[in-house]
Amino acid sequence: MKAKGAITLLVVFLVVFSVVASGCISGSENTTTSTAETPTQSSPTTSTQAETGTSTQSGSQTSALGGPGIIEMDKVYVIVTDKSVIVVGPKGEKPTVELPEGKKVITVSYVVDEANTPDVKTLMEKGQGFGAINPAFFRDEHVDALVVAARRETDPTIRTELFKALYILGNKFVPEVILGQNIQLRVYWDWVKGRYYHPTLAERYDLLTEDPNAPVVKIGIKDYTNDPETYVIATAGWPESFDPAMTYETFGWQIWHEIGDTLVTYWKEETEEVSPDLAVAWAHNEDGTEWYFLIRGGVNAYDPWNDKTYPIDATDVAFTFLRVERLGHSVSWMVSSFMDVNASQALTEEEFDQYLKEHPLIAEYRGKTAEIKSLDDLKKFFGYDGPTAGVFKLVLPQPYTPVLGILSDPFLSVVPMEYLLGDKYEEALKASDNGHNPGAWWNYLSEGKSDPTHQLMHNYPVGTGPFYVKDYQKDAYIVLEYNQHYWNATANPGHERVIYIINSDPMARINLYKTGTADAVAIPPEKMDTVKGLELKGFKSIVQTDIVEPVLTFLVFNTQREPFNDPKVREALAYAVPYEQIAKVVYQELLARNWGPIPKPWPGYTEEGITKYDYNLAKAKQLLNEAGVDPTKYKIELIYNEGNAAREKIMTLLQNVWSQLGFQVTVNSYNWPTYLDKTEHGEYDVYIVGWVPDYLDSDNWVGPFLYGATEFESVEVSVS
Template structure:
């Protein structure tokens, strides 16, 4: 395409936003193009401000030259212009149109939006509801431009455009700093080599019935009742406590690990596979052409086991529909994934006959094992997946918009299917009838309530019931949890790798290490600085393993409360990002197991970039300069740094920061809280600064930028144009 023609096309597309183009690069080799500016607007970049007279691409007086764009961000006229290595991303309200020079060879992606003010929740209300790291990011940070880019990326189906949008969000997250990324974690695993078959998955814990032990492994009394750590028992010495035994009310790794052992989701990942999901409670699935309706054929013969009353409950498609709606109804922070990507009120449970009849008139697309086909009957779908067993109905899942990673969300343990009959008790038949046997799940809102007061939550929180390979047999809060092999598990075997799992809870790292040294535990959670104490151990001819070779897609970071002074000022946040001793934290606290990262996407996921960002380094002089620029007197502010008790690495981080930030003049204290209290405080915005790690919910870059930066802005309209 010739340069002149390209320039004309660019102007047309960037004025007429409702037109969407793709694959057209504006500007010929060595030339630039200009986006016309709105009347009497102001442009600023690099601290310089220039004003252009009214006009629509031409003017009657001489205008200053538009700013040259370099990798990074320019903010002008309430518009962000973000330059990546391959594109220029422009985001702003409907009608805004700054004048900028577009570097040649760059794709131009423009996101134009109109905020739905009436339906955008108040940030303070989200705090009161405890929606931090849920409906809104953990910093309670809101920037409409950032939110528009995140929503644009979610709706985009072209992976190359999604990647450029993710880069733009990464660059903005790096500059606006609602969270300071301390680094990306390497995994530290400590275990005895009598454990066999260990594997790693980025989002799911290992299934302990799939691991085994050498039969010559020692048998050691645990000191809890009559329990022993023997070759059939997998014993874990760890710290903390699950947020809840209710999958709909837990949003942290411990709770999800428990539910991966005691529950089943519609689909799952088989061991280390990250490329595609495998059948679990769904034996086959298909979707419509635009990806807004998904149909899951439910496995027959599955039972949920209630060990508290020694009863079982058959599972079918109505239980699935109930599970999904219940997650949204209870409204815990984890429910954001259901609320954002699924329409559970219009989803439903179908019979096989209803589904088969639907397929005759509405063929669906089935994809599995790298193959795709169109299915016109239930038998064709079953044959495509190679399934010939019993079934228990079909769950129809409706999405408000197509979302590429949806199957990854369905593999998350918080969507483990729970038995509706167990949870509703005497109201079960009434609720089933009210919903027309699951055809109208919205009827169940009347049988559930929001929050921890919901009776079904109280029941599941204290007496969890699931369908997985294990069940919770015994526990004492903050002391131990015992899982036993489930005799009613649909895929039970005569010789599972383990018949029992025991978590020994101890907040003291050295106490856990001593438990490990005696063989009382097979694996142990330890802080990195204690690695040398467990290297080279021997017991009964076995050796300890200390594994550090896996770079995980896990980020460790500080979270500012952007609704409190002085953290509501991005200059202050940037200043404090320069007042972090990153090298000390990596080398001393994490023994080199923390690699630098500068924004909310891990290496090497789409959107990670090192162009156009600030590579923050420890620089107190720079921090003081930025605080002066912000007009902030540090001596007037008290800062409480908090961490979860028992996590010595985070304690050391906060102690280091206390020392450094005190040098800046702030009054700094450090406090710790037990894990459930810590989560409650941070979810409700009752903090100044806290430290945490993020293990992805599902394997897509949106699952970092969304949780880290999305401020819960709703939009009346949002258009993306590409040229």
């Protein structure tokens, strides 16, 4: 090999290793060049010392290192990207890294906080899969340190290199097998106007319209009719909960994007910058650890169950954030990881204005930046002159670049404290000193589904958004009605109501669509031909397949169960997946290949230094043999959510293939809420799921896919 793309590492034992980077290893190769390769005069080198240290790693995870782009040096990982070398390990070790000119070294050293690192089994019992810990319950301290380092880093070029390292490690350790990156399938009648796409938020149905000549059809549910003022969606599944603090899946978030409001939001197809919602203006301190949000005045939450309204102010915002963490659902990880709800508080406008006199803040919006020294400064900067309802101070333990994206997520829709606490409201308000001490509210809430406020919101949701839940019957239908109490209500919304018709049979849904009973329909890709070319009363069926989504579909191993606790077994099974057949037969080519936990083209996606797993049963058998695993001794249950025909087909294919390896394989399905509950508690062997990003940052893929909930006393990043 030429010196370009090669590095040499001199470690304590003076053993020299080299690894090929810059795209030299591709396809299904799974080897590391082990010949000693010293730099020549034509490839000048520099060297640096990466201070790390000692630690104890689980042998099953570290023994698999040595693949493309990775070198294990005793208790230190070295990951090679096209632009840098990332060295990660406990503080104390000092390996010397020699590399070609122009290749930077990024060193991540850490000290684990053993006392505060939760036990993986405990996280399972609490149902924290895909929350506080990744869905595979995979833990590796080096990987966790890289995740934390990337979260705290503010330099985008350094963050990108750390993300590349995590992509490479995710590809090697395979806690999840990435089946591919989704291409969106949207089926709807062309009488629907104004459709748009956003990677994290559903469309707002009050912003869509219909041709006034669209058909009028009775839908067969009570006296509801699909007319030009009603948007009907034929779909499958059921929201995990109507409580935003207890739902962490697309359906629940879709509902809350219609019936709730967050502090900030993305307007339609915006992805670069958020827009005001319940917050009309915001500013932060110099290091980004304190954010202040000026709350919109005149906002009311509407309670349709009792025909009552509740005014919203900064105290409700503080309560909403603390409540998400207190209930402790898996979704709460985004609050507990990046925010300090106890240190956050509600302020009056006067208190905030007084604070600004001695503590100027920084406001950034629409490409402009200003120093803010008064409340009037902030309002003028954002061009707002309407009523306000206090200021919410949000404290972060560490600066986090994409925090505003998190605040746009529907699970942080602001809920009325008075509605949820009832006759305890005044007492709780006084205990917290009107929101100055939100920690007092922990005594008025409890963890999990037994919490009374959850039981209330789960059954009788109340929000501030453009719609409200008017009627529903579990697993049958949900009816949303336009909210005349909405702060931005109009006399002529795009739709007066939205109706979700729930049916697990795709052909039944297609029949609803063909007759015009539904305006849009969710169907498996293999049914596309049944809805192409349809016409109804002069209108045409639209089958849209031109949007490549930042959505990954993947298998999840339970790495706390044998034999999936061995990374070599996971690699073997990654080679026992018929990727091309799945893409062609199951998804009708609506699945693009991807090999790690970041979608293309987000920062960190790379095809260099990775294994491009293909379907190779011989390789799978070889790796199982190397792992010393006898497949005939293991039973594997493959599970999927019922009603999802594509996932059923995938699991049936895998049952056939993995049975050929000798495993005893069964396939089972569960309804969506049960499915989520089982997977969050680690009650599975292998399951299949898709990941729609919570917010638009690469950390929202590598963190949820890889972070093992290790706590650290320190994580330090240095660059040389």
